[in-house]
Amino acid sequence: xxxxxxxxxGAIALATAVMASAVSAQITIGIGTDxxxxxxxxxxxATAAQLLMxxxxxxxxxxxxxxxxxxxxxxxxxxxxDNTTFSxxxxxxxxxxxxxxxxxxxxxxxxxxxxxxxxMHDGEEAIVASVLATxxxxxxxxxLGTGASLTSAVATAARVGGWGVGVxxxxxxxxxxxxxxxxxLTYQPGNETRVRLGFDRNIGNSTFTMGGTVMDYSSDxxxxxxxxxxxxxxxxxxxxxxxxxxxxxxxxxxxxxRENGDLTLSIVxxxxxxxxxxxxxxxxxxxxVAGFVGSIGVGSGFVFRPHIDFKMQNRTEPDGSDEGSGxxxxxxxxxxxxxxxxxxxxxxxxxxxxxxxxxxxxGINVIGAEFTAxxxxxF
Numbered sequence: 001x002x003x004x005x006x007x008x009x010g011a012i013a014l015a016t017a018v019m020a021s022a023v024s025a026q027i028t029i030g031i032g033t034d035x036x037x038x039x040x041x042x043x044x045x046a047t048a049a050q051l052l053m054x055x056x057x058x059x060x061x062x063x064x065x066x067x068x069x070x071x072x073x074x075x076x077x078x079x080x081x082d083n084t085t086f087s088x089x090x091x092x093x094x095x096x097x098x099x100x101x102x103x104x105x106x107x108x109x110x111x112x113x114x115x116x117x118x119x120m121h122d123g124e125e126a127i128v129a130s131v132l133a134t135x136x137x138x139x140x141x142x143x144l145g146t147g148a149s150l151t152s153a154v155a156t157a158a159r160v161g162g163w164g165v166g167v168x169x170x171x172x173x174x175x176x177x178x179x180x181x182x183x184x185l186t187y188q189p190g191n192e193t194r195v196r197l198g199f200d201r202n203i204g205n206s207t208f209t210m211g212g213t214v215m216d217y218s219s220d221x222x223x224x225x226x227x228x229x230x231x232x233x234x235x236x237x238x239x240x241x242x243x244x245x246x247x248x249x250x251x252x253x254x255x256x257x258r259e260n261g262d263l264t265l266s267i268v269x270x271x272x273x274x275x276x277x278x279x280x281x282x283x284x285x286x287x288x289v290a291g292f293v294g295s296i297g298v299g300s301g302f303v304f305r306p307h308i309d310f311k312m313q314n315r316t317e318p319d320g321s322d323e324g325s326g327x328x329x330x331x332x333x334x335x336x337x338x339x340x341x342x343x344x345x346x347x348x349x350x351x352x353x354x355x356x357x358x359x360x361x362x363g364i365n366v367i368g369a370e371f372t373a374x375x376x377x378x379f
Contacts, residue, residue, distance in 0.1 A: 028059040032346075032374035036139060043364040044356060048080040049131050051139045069097040072116070075141050077128045088128035090118030092144050106156040117145025119177045126180070135287055136313045136326050136356060137368070146189060147177030153194075163201050166211075170194040176221070190218040190230060206242035226277075231259030231284065247295025247303060258285040260318070281318045288312045306333040307350065326363065328354035332370070346374040 037050035055073035062068060076089035094114040102108050121129060121143075133142035155168035176188035198211030213235045220228040237254035261282040291309025298304050308331045315324040332350020339345050352368035 025061060025064075026378040027061070028376065028378045030057045030374055030376040031055070032372060034140065034370070034372040036137075036368065036370040038137060038352070038366055038368035040356075041365045043358045043360070043362055046079045046081045046131055049078070049137070049139075051075060051077045051132060051141065053140060065101045067099050069095075069099070071095045073141070075144055077132050077139075077141070079128050079131045081127070086124040086128050088118070088121065088125040088132075088144065090144055091116050092141055093117040093119075093146065105158060107154070109151075109153045111151040111153070113146070113149040113151075115145060115148045115175070115177060117143075119143065119145025119147060119179060120181050121179060122181045134324070134356075135285070136311060136324075136328055136354070137366075138311075138328070143179075145177065146174070147187075148175035149173060163199050166196075166198040166200075168194075168196045168198075186223050187227075188221040190220045190228075192217050206240065208238070208240050210236075210238040212236045226264050228264065228282075229262040231261040231282070233258050244294070246297050247305075249292060249294045251292045253290040254288070256287045256289075258287075260284045283315050283317045283324070285316075285324075286314045302335070302337065304333055304335050307331070311354075321359075321361070322357050323359045323361075324357065326354055326356035326366075328352055328366070330370075334372075342377055342379075344376045346372075346376070348372045348374075 032055050034053040034055065035050070037048070039048045040046055053073050053075045055071065057069065057071045060068045060070075072094040073092045074090070075092055076087065078085055078087050080086075094116045095111065096114065097109055097111040099107060099109045118125075129143045131137075132139045149172055151170055151172040153168065153170035155166060157164055157166035159165075170192075171194075172192040174189040174191055176186050179185060179187045193216045194213060196211060196213040198209065200207060200209040215233040215235075217230040217232075219226045220230070233256070235254060235256040237252065239250055239252040241248055241250040243249075263280045263282050264277050265280060289309060289311045291307065294306045296304045296306065309329075311328045311330075313325055313327070314322070316322055330350050330352040332348065334346055334348035336344065336346050349371050350369070352366070352370070354366045355363040356366055358364050
């Protein structure tokens with residue numbers, strides 16, 4: 001079963017930063033580097049895991065209402081197991097997005113993922129991808145390539161009393177690709193339907209937002225046969241942003257729920273011919289996140305932005321075991337500066353500490369660190 005694409009891959013995260021600050025009449029470019037690594041106490045199989053990424057993003061305005069975004073990256077993942085290092089590296093898929101502000105209250109977008117990434121893995125690379133896909137660790141990329149896809153989305157908002165109300169919908173069509181160099185296998189991830197409803201309200205000088213998202217998937221196919229029916233995913237989130245001193249602080253919380261899925265396995269006879277299929281129920285999962293981001297003036301116009309968050313994951317197998325459950329605490333911050341007159345530089349660092357439950361039900365300690373640096377400029 002192939003890990004699903006993360007919505008916040010390194011290149012996409014960088015693209016979001018570019019989009020958030022872009023001046024409508026200017027081309028904006030961002031390039032960065034992102035390193036995240038962990039060491040694990042004995043009991044999880046792997047003893048260390050790391051991911052190095054170099055994302056690049058471009059925003060190209062086409063008039064006042066249309067913009068094109070391009071995001072790509074190079075990535076290298078490594079894990080250590082039994083005194084052996086396994087590696088997975090190469091380019092990721094290129095993401096394209098065309099956004100049209102149809103009205104001040106409506107946005108239409110079309111996206112495409114080009115299959116430029118390293119999607120065909122050998123056995124060792126598949127091991128790396130499976131570790132990087134662990135949700136609690138929070139790696140920005142896992143499989144590097146997942147085939148072509150097309151996404152259309154529309155979002156609109158309105159003022160209702162003292163509230164802003166927004167609704168958005170998106171549909172993604174995913175193409176097939178060959179994930180393994182060792183097997184004759186064609187894999188096609190299921191299409192995704194996503195709907196979101198959000199609310200916001202100003203409370204004095206503060207802003208409260210909340211929302212919910214529902215994601216449904218069609219069946220994943222292997223050699224045109226049903227392989228996996230992902231369970232419905234739902235997320236609920238809320239933020240409260242307020243002024244403290246000269247800066248803005250934000251408190252946030254989110255709950256991401258993944259229902260049970262169904263994995264289809266083939267039953268073969270002594271000659272290797274498929275005679276029947278059987279379905280296995282996969283684990284359900286609940287990932288809760290809470291934290292805050294602040295802003296502290298440190299003199300001469302510089303600001304330090306502290307960031308602390310806590311994640312707790314409950315993962316339950318059909319037999320009641322909780323392998324993969326755990327928690328993670330992270331603390332760090334970034335220090336944005338402007339260099340050489342027109343370049344924005346964002347260095348960031350954080351430390352992580354937590355625990356992951358293994359197959360025996362034991363909590364295994366995890367220690368990690370992340371270092372990122374992004375440069376962004378407009379012209």
